[in-house]
Amino acid sequence: MNKNLIIGMAGAGGDGVVSAGDSLITALAIDGYHALLTKSFGPQIRGGESSMKIRVSTSPVRSIGEYLDVAIALNWEDFLKFGAELPITEKTIVIYDSNTGIAPENIPVKGKPFKVLSIPIEEMAVNTAKTNRAKNTVVLGLISGWFGIAEDGIITGIRNKFTKKGPEVLKGNEDAFYEGVKYAKENPISDKDITISKPPAGAKGKLLTDGNDICAAAAIFSGCEFFGGYPITPSSEIMQLLNREIWKYGGSMIQMEDEIAGVASVIGASFAGKKALTATSGPGMSLKSEIFGLATMAELPMVIVNVQRGGPSTGIPTKSEQADLFQAAFSAHGDVVRPILAPVDVHDMFSTTVEAFNIAEYYQTPVIILSDQELSQRKEVIDEIDVSAFKIINRQLPTEAEMENYERFKFTENHISPVSHPGMLHGNYLAAGIEHSESGAPTSSGELHAKMIEKRTRKLDPLKKRSDLFSTFGPSDAELCMISWGTVAGVAMEARDLAEAEGIKVKLLVPKLLFPVAESVYMDYFKSVKKGLVIEQNVLGQLYHIIRMFVNVPDGLKSFAKAGSNPFGEHEILKKIKEL
Amino acid sequence: MNKNLIIGMAGAGGDGVVSAGDSLITALAIDGYHALLTKSFGPQIRGGESSMKIRVSTSPVRSIGEYLDVAIALNWEDFLKFGAELPITEKTIVIYDSNTGIAPENIPVKGKPFKVLSIPIEEMAVNTAKTNRAKNTVVLGLISGWFGIAEDGIITGIRNKFTKKGPEVLKGNEDAFYEGVKYAKENPISDKDITISKPPAGAKGKLLTDGNDICAAAAIFSGCEFFGGYPITPSSEIMQLLNREIWKYGGSMIQMEDEIAGVASVIGASFAGKKALTATSGPGMSLKSEIFGLATMAELPMVIVNVQRGGPSTGIPTKSEQADLFQAAFSAHGDVVRPILAPVDVHDMFSTTVEAFNIAEYYQTPVIILSDQELSQRKEVIDEIDVSAFKIINRQLPTEAEMENYERFKFTENHISPVSHPGMLHGNYLAAGIEHSESGAPTSSGELHAKMIEKRTRKLDPLKKRSDLFSTFGPSDAELCMISWGTVAGVAMEARDLAEAEGIKVKLLVPKLLFPVAESVYMDYFKSVKKGLVIEQNVLGQLYHIIRMFVNVPDGLKSFAKAGSNPFGEHEILKKIKEL
């Protein structure tokens, strides 16, 4: 019995590779498995090659995993285009369509897979459903048959999907599926235990979503009533879900003419008293940065999601990277401190988004969420979230007493001034990007300027004590350590488990709060540390260097950084740990 | 005999305070003095209070100086508005207009100045020139008379200026000036040696300009043939000088519709093969950052001048600050390394600009010059510059051999690929912000992406060895150190001289290259160091923290950072050094 299974599949446009993945993960979710699905496409908008990689497990899954247990090639040309994303090892069972005309010993794969099976996939599809478009249905049958998973779910899915296309199509697809199942049963893979454990009883009740959709839902949950933005891959789905839902909650969503207008409308809505969100990717972040500075200066809350993709410039829009941290921290001109949060997986995106709104509203500041392409678009089966555990924070409005001679930017002990908004009687004030006095009057006084910058930066100091925004794994007295963030942190967790299993004592710190740098959290963490790695998917080692700015790091702490579009693997990290 | 004299003066709009400063420094320049003039205004566009501060010396002047030797108040209300910019001490001679009706012992000044003189300035003006608009002329007479400077120059200036206004006005102003001179001669300041040494023989032949104008001239000298930009205080004069001059050299200047269009036109001109420049201030920098990323990605040279003003956001447009370093280094999304240079004074702006074009063209990269409001607008008498000493570098074009099967982004040993431009036969290629192969074809390959980022970042490594872009002052084995940049470095130089005069052994490092961080230069410098200060006019200690990212700094190295609009003084720095 296996606890864990990683399947990868690729084919041409129209082969339905991705929709097979979707059907499979849905069925798995209903059965109570944990699972994670990533998809990958060629550069074409439509009709290009596509691939999917799915990981099934009976316990929570923290990354898509490195090597394939099962590789499925509907044709080799397209399969090979995905290179490092679908790695085959000597443990992999390779399945491919016999219609490729290639003998199992001649398949264009480096090394020797565990097993290579040439299967008449297309033939079965045509024989049953009378169309090669049912190849994916046959493959689902094969998977279900061999690995003993999700048969009920998949067939229900097929029925729901094809009923409207008439009884003939429906029957054809049912047949195609069962033909696959039958083939698998008749040709068992006997030389390897390929079955997968059943999910624990009561494991049902899971949710299935991706990073963008859950972010949008979390925004509504947090009380967000305005979204202004502009489409950009891979963030657009956040806007699109809000477009479907936010109206129901009395909110609104506007697709503006560009990113600057998008964030401008957001600061307007925030000024008017509403929680407001924008979402974008790197190029949009660059354009929006002037208004981020305005939000800091005018002390107006807003949340910005940056779904990072390959950069710089247009870069590689469809691939993941973590190279926008420097920009998130330092992009607007002038002395600005702007909180940055990063979720590690789809589940975590919910709490990260709620936290972002809470910090934004409480501290009256823009907050950036650094998501990434993988997180935003990978489908994850997640445990249910007890939303009642979350506290929603709203900005502090002036009391009636404070409204007498109201001063919008009043110096207070915690540097936070109660904030009114248009419509509130006696709260009238001038918000401005110009330096100002407590009452909001423009000033060029150096003295006031110094005090105001201090107010705006110091008010965020309590964040640096938020150790709850950091997760640690492993023995706290380990001399070896890792630090990692975002989706790469999931891989690091797996690598740590592997290391532990090999008897290597190593700990891992995963910051959700990337900026301001929580100096004391790192200092505590480093106490036992002699050597370690800061692991991130960028070339410059951005988090590594940002930590160094504020904390004296152990001499043996190194940056382990890699360009986007090159996924990290848990074995790769393990190897690097061993080399330390 | 004094070597050094600092005069400050303030008055209402229409009092001609600033024009008096201009006349004075011009006359001083012609006489061969060194001098430096700063001006300051109220928030009004016209008619508001204004002040000027001038420092005269027989040796090079490196900062405007801290305390006034002479303070001149045409009225007290306006004088006081300039607070810390015009500091009076117990050594200051205070001169003010008796028409204020205040007795010398009642002037609204803290402490006791060396001497307080109530002088009928307005009265003298009206008696001679029949108008109180000649008050500034009377003051020039007083200064000339007391301090024995610039009499010929000033009177020539008056003649040139007023001749066209008719003999009566001319005569009136001449009389006003001589009335001032006469008053000074008749009322000598006998209890203090207030005369100033004559400039050394042969000291003539100086130039008089400010940071913006010399930057524009240096751009033309460097071969810049295109400027695209958008007006913004305090950078507009760069654009304006180029508008007057660049056409003469076959170049062009376009005031575009906004900053994005400005820098877009610049990258277009660069793509077309021309050296190109844009200039702006903080808000414009924020808007331009997307195109900076494009320039890095497409490996197109350009020079950007950021004349820093108070920030964040609109901030304090008319005051100096050094808070845009973080932004300069880290503003575009993705893994980007972009060289940053900072001039320390007006003279240095020339070589900095030439260097910026050379680096941009040689390395095919955007280069940012971080100037600041003070530097851009202060007038400085500078020694002549031997321009023949400068080498002008042009981008490397492909040879005929390289043009066969030309690959624009070819991997080479030094990571620099010869670059063609439209119009060159066989050089045709696709420039793009999308990641690309050596030939320029779009790609989403992780492998190529990693190699290309390496190419784009590594090519700049040689810059980190450019120790010639750093100046050091003082004993190289000092345990105490300072690091400072931009105009603040001038104050640090003066502070170091004061310290040395007091027997304190301290050295100073002034980086002209701020980024990438020249690790070895700092490591060498720190070898002897136990304690020190990184002195800069921002709150976050931006250079201090950027150095920490890449270099292990001595434990005793601290940040001495102060918000903009609060000028540093040499005695203030000296005090801080002593406290280390």
Added chain:
Amino acid sequence: MSTATAQFVPKDFKSDLKPIWCPGCGDFGVLTALYRALAEIGKPPHELAFVSGIGCSSRIPGYATSYGFNAVHGRALPISLGVKTANPDLTVIVASGDGDGFSIGGGHIPHIIRKNPDITFLVMDNFIYGLTKGQVSPTSRKGLKTVSTTYGSMEEAVNPLLYTLSYGAKFVAQGTPGDMKGLTKILEEAIRFPGFSFVNIQSPCVTYGEERDMIKGQKEVMVNLEELNHDPSDKFKAIEIAHQYGDKLHTGIFYKDPNPGPSYTDLLKELQNELKPKAVAKDKILEMFRPRLK
């Protein structure tokens, strides 16, 4: 929120900040006319949001007792859209200049006009960049010599009246502080108009402007649209007259849609009301991710 009409006088809208404009600047008159129009309309200052960009003209919100947002250069329009959408009960006014509005901010105009929110857009058009000391502006006439066009500008001027009419604006007018009564009335009508309204105000820059654009010069080319018997519901005529922008100074209402229809925020509200019943409780929002077999 109360929207009851109270009794107000102009100075109820005047803040404590003293304008720092040059003596004689046209913007003083615009400000006064605005105080008067607002008093006439009678909405209390705290229900008024006054948004601007950066420029001499953009300082106006600081001089009013309403809520003000003196934002960044060129972005007043999209900011105002966020304000109005977030709280449609507010009266939202935007102040801008020919540079702020038509140069850096010009790209936002067609898009806000085609949405048609109930916002009033006032541009103090002085044919020059005032705050930055006299550079050429998009409305500067071709050939104008300024600090940034030493040898004369080489581009045609934009035509704000024609552009906004072409964009489909439902209310387009022009005024000048040279005719305070007319300007006050225009402002009042513009603010009352239930949709997007644009008023171009030829407000002289006495420091950097051309002589012909000073109040005195204006008087020579000023034509009152009412005296012309112009029918403000005649859009084609409005467009024809708009072509004379820059030569003649037509004051009054060029175009006012007699059937303005619902504004953008009206439409949004309608949609919200329609969809409200479909909302699941916020603490059940994750139910949308309950896996369903398709």
Added chain:
Amino acid sequence: MSTATAQFVPKDFKSDLKPIWCPGCGDFGVLTALYRALAEIGKPPHELAFVSGIGCSSRIPGYATSYGFNAVHGRALPISLGVKTANPDLTVIVASGDGDGFSIGGGHIPHIIRKNPDITFLVMDNFIYGLTKGQVSPTSRKGLKTVSTTYGSMEEAVNPLLYTLSYGAKFVAQGTPGDMKGLTKILEEAIRFPGFSFVNIQSPCVTYGEERDMIKGQKEVMVNLEELNHDPSDKFKAIEIAHQYGDKLHTGIFYKDPNPGPSYTDLLKELQNELKPKAVAKDKILEMFRPRLK
């Protein structure tokens, strides 16, 4: 630089990159028409600079053998102006989409038109955001349901023909790959026009577009301007016809200034020639800072 007309055939302008558009995308036809027009004009590829933003349509420069610059979203026009100004001898063409050109890039259009450089601006107008998978675009019709307007768009469409005419463009045309011969001719004339020329090309997005905008749907509303006997020097008539954008598909030249006058780069060159004699040698440039008493 040689500008001698050589003999070229369309495939001389076809690069090795294989287009990654969806099968059936209208942009294939536009590309073919462009190759043909360029061959007809006969300027060698290396004297051609082809600038674009980001979008499906903006990929075009990669498919041509000219120099290409596939830049960032929305900035192709100001980039092209820099290219043309830096080297006026180049033929400069801009490719854009309705999103790239009229949404994020829309603010640049009036300003480049009023300068009137000799640049050709081609917009592949498919009424949708193709590359980002089907969001509403500024030319999408009011009410259109897309992934970003689930309940229908609530704003009027922009009218690119009307806008550019109002901005004073001297050459405005419209074509479609549904009429390849007409499109080729229009492109040729546009590129030859000695000033700024704008061609709106209704190029169907077969993946996200509406049925009515596919070639088949176009044919039902297509009207050839020549067949209408439209006189391309009649600007008022052009404006009148332009109002039908979105309902009818008029192909051909809406307006072509019969007396186009000097272009922007002509004016710049003139100024350079006039001022050249005043240049001091570059190594004497600092002489301008020699102090002079005024």
